Amino acid sequence: xxxxxxxxxxxxAGVDADARELSEMLWLACHLGGPPARPPRDxxxxxxxxxxxxxxxxxxxxxxxxxxxxRPPSGAALHAAPAPDAATRRPSSAGxxxxxxxxxASRVLVPTAPMLGDPLGLQRALRPLKRHLPSRRRLVLDExxxxxRIADTGVWTPVLVPEPERWLSLTLAVDTGPTMRLWRPxxxxxxxxLLRQGAFRDVRAVYLRPDGGVAPAPGARVRARxxxxxxxxxxxxxxxxxxxxxxxxxxxxxxxxxVRRWAEAGPVxxxxxxxxxxWRRSALPPAPxxxxxxxxxxxxxxxxxxxxxxxxxxxxxxxxxxxxxxxLAGWAGLVAGGAPRPAxxxxxxxxxxxGRTARTARTGRTRRRPCAANARCRSRNASAGSCVRRRRRRRxxxxxxxxxxxRCPSCGSSSGGSSARPGRASSPRCC
Numbered sequence: 001x002x003x004x005x006x007x008x009x010x011x012x013a014g015v016d017a018d019a020r021e022l023s024e025m026l027w028l029a030c031h032l033g034g035p036p037a038r039p040p041r042d043x044x045x046x047x048x049x050x051x052x053x054x055x056x057x058x059x060x061x062x063x064x065x066x067x068x069x070x071r072p073p074s075g076a077a078l079h080a081a082p083a084p085d086a087a088t089r090r091p092s093s094a095g096x097x098x099x100x101x102x103x104x105a106s107r108v109l110v111p112t113a114p115m116l117g118d119p120l121g122l123q124r125a126l127r128p129l130k131r132h133l134p135s136r137r138r139l140v141l142d143e144x145x146x147x148x149r150i151a152d153t154g155v156w157t158p159v160l161v162p163e164p165e166r167w168l169s170l171t172l173a174v175d176t177g178p179t180m181r182l183w184r185p186x187x188x189x190x191x192x193x194l195l196r197q198g199a200f201r202d203v204r205a206v207y208l209r210p211d212g213g214v215a216p217a218p219g220a221r222v223r224a225r226x227x228x229x230x231x232x233x234x235x236x237x238x239x240x241x242x243x244x245x246x247x248x249x250x251x252x253x254x255x256x257x258x259v260r261r262w263a264e265a266g267p268v269x270x271x272x273x274x275x276x277x278x279w280r281r282s283a284l285p286p287a288p289x290x291x292x293x294x295x296x297x298x299x300x301x302x303x304x305x306x307x308x309x310x311x312x313x314x315x316x317x318x319x320x321x322x323x324x325x326x327x328l329a330g331w332a333g334l335v336a337g338g339a340p341r342p343a344x345x346x347x348x349x350x351x352x353x354x355g356r357t358a359r360t361a362r363t364g365r366t367r368r369r370p371c372a373a374n375a376r377c378r379s380r381n382a383s384a385g386s387c388v389r390r391r392r393r394r395r396x397x398x399x400x401x402x403x404x405x406x407r408c409p410s411c412g413s414s415s416g417g418s419s420a421r422p423g424r425a426s427s428p429r430c431c
Contacts, residue, residue: 115186116193121325123197128329128336129238130199134162136234166201168297168335170194171230171239173208173262175255176218177247183273184218186323187242190271200238206230208241210249212258227258231265235297238335242271250283253349260316260348263300267293267335269319270346276322279344286320286344287313296337305345315347 003022010017017025116122145159172194174180174187187205194203206214213224230239239262249255262268272279279285289307303317319334321327321344330341 112185114189116189116323118325119189119193122193122328125325125329126194126197126199126332128332129168130197131167131336132164133167133236135165136162138163138165166199167236168200169202169232169237170200170204171237172203172205173214173230173239173241173243174205174218175208175241175243175247176215177210177243177249177255179244179246180242183242183244186273190240190242190323201236208243208255208258210247210254212249212254214258227261230262233265235266235299237266238297239266239268240271241268242273244272244274245270245282245284246274256284256348259318260350263316263318263348266299267297268300269321269331271323272320273323276344279320284318284320284346284348286346288342288344290340291317291319291334291343291345292340293334293337297335303345304340305343306340307345313347315349317345318348320344320346 003026006025007017007022139160140163142159142161145161146157149159150156172187172191174184191203191205194200206216207218207222209215209224211224212227214227214230215222215224230237239259241259243250243255245255247255259268259270270284272282274282287307287310289305289312291303291305294302294304300316300318303319305312305317319331321331330343333341334343
């Protein structure tokens, strides 16, 4: 059959294919194998003896033709076909025979939708931290000063000056609690965007263990290190903690003690992936108010905070941020120094349980913490279909923060893609 005849047949069938599509069809026809061999029926001999007549019989008119040899493949396979298993095999039809399948499914890698809706806006929000200071370790040659010294004294002695370097280094501490597994892609995207932004001298990612230690990678087999290894005596080190503050280690004070040590040495903030209306249910509920630092890069112990409602809770203040450019811009301006600005600040008690102390200071009562087994179960249910929900959210609300279309780990309900302002609950409500 010629290509003109094939094009005419496809046109009669209602398929309008161009030259490129015809060439792809022909290429696939040459490289695809034939249909799978039909299994033998009950009572039918298998193998090469199936097409031969019985012994002592004569070949009649109804004698079946001998089977044709299988067609050899015309091209080499690019990838080895995976072995079929129970997960990839489709169930047989209701009217089919036992052991006969309609076909087999293939595993296909599908790219996931990004969790950060506006990565460029996030990079622009951190521009106030993009400043340079003289380095304390590295020196560079000052050519003008060296030439002037040689001209004045006649001595060929180089003049070395401190090399300009970025002001701050940053560490992203990712929580490894039972409810934080579905936020691992968000942590990877945050690290990539912080590296591309170029505002920090060094960007590292560590994982906060349930016992309060830190590890370079998640998993129980990785040896944990002391959290004090992240402290910088010069104070030019910032820490962002990505956590929903809902794990058991936040309620018993293990994680709060680690974050408190970091906050006493430098600027620290908590990145909360959950929407703002759910923060009151966590172990670190913040209070809105005005915050300011007396000097750029000062530790959280020097943070001046004036809450809008009520008195300031005792403890070390820590700003709580949503993963959105507007919130990160406010924190960057706070660390860079300047006039007081609105912020949501939580208090880390110096001793005791974080969630109980903060909530008792505001309401005078405590709330029973959720069970760890229930938290893991809710997190497992929330992760089902998360990729589909992210792709649907990116199609409907391109610049929505990742916390606007996730399942609530406390009740399992989904939140819509509304862009509510701080302090206002977005619809629909849950919990």
